Amino acid sequence: MRIIGKQEVEDIAIGAALLGTGGGGDPYIGKLMALQAIEEYGEITLLDVDEIPDDALVAPSSMMGAPTVMLEKAPNGEETVAAFRQLEAHLGKKIYATFPIEAGGVNSMLPLALGARLGLPVVDADGMGRAFPELQMVTFYLDGISATPAVLADEKGNTMLLSTIDNVWTERIARAATIEMGGSTMTSMYSMTGKNLKDSGIKGILKLEEEIGKSIRLAKLNNVNSIDEVLKKVDGFELFRGKVSDINRKTETGFARGIASIEGLNEYKEQTLQLRFQNEHLLAETEQRLLCVTPDLIAVLDAETGLPITTEGIRYGARCVVIGIPCHPKWRTEKGIETVGPRYFGYDVDYTPVEELVKKGVAY
């Protein structure tokens, strides 16, 4: 158990943006909510997953819908409280703690805001170890845990409890209701027992985010290289350095798809990196080599500050460093690759772990 306050929230937000691999929504508004909740209600209790009783009810809190809508109608917090109360009534059990469904962007911050507001502990575990766009893309799905009963709530006070035959129907019905409810809702899907979370969750994700954020923050003060510090924290690899020379975006079926081209600098001179994204950065390659591909993590960092850059934030001329991070072993299983591997996203390559791809000599 550990108590965290505003500085930790600031650091976590930076780490969440990095593990969000460019997507997951900007953590900015989630961070503001968490900071405001701490201001009003006090600091947040973080629990290790091993501190949760096996039979306790734990429930994630996250948002569904367009983060851009959320900026216009910021959640007031009441809707998540309403959603939690409905879930408790349905299951006939108190929620022991909340946790983030994903590491990355706004959804890493919302459970912190809720934890402060309700005085509810936050468990340091998530279901992705990164960000992904669809609701079956969680380790809980790999382990056969149902997304429902799921609750949705809007800022007006409407709530919905959903029980579906599979997670595809959860996605369809919740999505339709979310659009009708104004474009974004606060949700709790994949509520489970403490035992489930121990077996299926990815542990220590908030701690890792905090350490990433902290090392970037302190690098400047300590006059060390922030990117080297980050790579040590995440066991990652530098894949490329360069300058954004082209960026091609289109919004298709609700996804921000596109390709960024990065012209190499220093030892990468004469090479061009192609970075393919669909909300998240999913594939990095040069003409000669595949460098990193989903479900391994690809993060784009500002070459000077080391701060992560989102897919939406990539600007022409920006100097950046692209890094690759091995994903959690659960994603490297057959079902994992099927669920979130390159072919699921429409890329015609097989998955190869980033640590093999970075070895010299692995080429197209």
Next chain:
Amino acid sequence: MRIIGKQEVEDIAIGAALLGTGGGGDPYIGKLMALQAIEEYGEITLLDVDEIPDDALVAPSSMMGAPTVMLEKAPNGEETVAAFRQLEAHLGKKIYATFPIEAGGVNSMLPLALGARLGLPVVDADGMGRAFPELQMVTFYLDGISATPAVLADEKGNTMLLSTIDNVWTERIARAATIEMGGSTMTSMYSMTGKNLKDSGIKGILKLEEEIGKSIRLAKLNNVNSIDEVLKKVDGFELFRGKVSDINRKTETGFARGIASIEGLNEYKEQTLQLRFQNEHLLAETEQRLLCVTPDLIAVLDAETGLPITTEGIRYGARCVVIGIPCHPKWRTEKGIETVGPRYFGYDVDYTPVEELVKKGVAY
């Protein structure tokens, strides 16, 4: 308490079509479901509303969405059972009995099918005393009873429990979810206590439907005039007799709107009745006089058989008798007229009770 079987269900279906005033969906498929349920599970227990304990939980069962879709994907009954189970889990109470939300069409028959299937008593009371198209058009709404918690279920096994801030949001969210769930869902809205139903429901509606159906069925055998028999049962008035000379239909925003013109015969010769409908028949007038207007009931009966004709069933050349029936007094209050009066449906006339309109001398 009374036990009813197949013959009663057949009679109720005819009475329901008549009180449905042309709309509410054809009771045919609902009747088939009820007959099949009796065949499989045995007869149905009907209760008078006064036989229900004040604190018992009673829940309507009805369908939302397009009845035409329902013909293609007939409910299997499981979905209503699932909806009821979810409502019980949410409220922490067993459902004591079900009842029809409206008198008319398919929704008068579904509770009978469910009652047989679950061995659940059906209460002889409804919330309209006729059919209306929108979910706030119930006496329960006039009396401030909430539509939620509402449950929706589809034939695949997906269920949803909805709690909204008002009935407009119930309508919006449930409608969007229903479309996503395939165009029609089984629902239970306006669950309430026995006391609520005693105070706010319209009593004896199934009995009335049965008597209407029975009198039409027996008229032929007894060689009496079926329309006269019906008028006696419902305290109604013959408004017009004639032959359909024109029918103008369009489907707008999900409603079958239109006007039928009926050329007078016998004492109505030289007159033409204009019958305006929006799912239900809502206004009957000649050039000279307003004859009947919503919320009073307008039914079109086949001149020969006395059987009710739906708005969709009106055919050129059909000989028919148009009758008017006083609505329940609850609809004649200020809030009642506001909710279902002519101006709500876009007709620029004031409501006048049918029994005043039929007096000679009341003219435009």
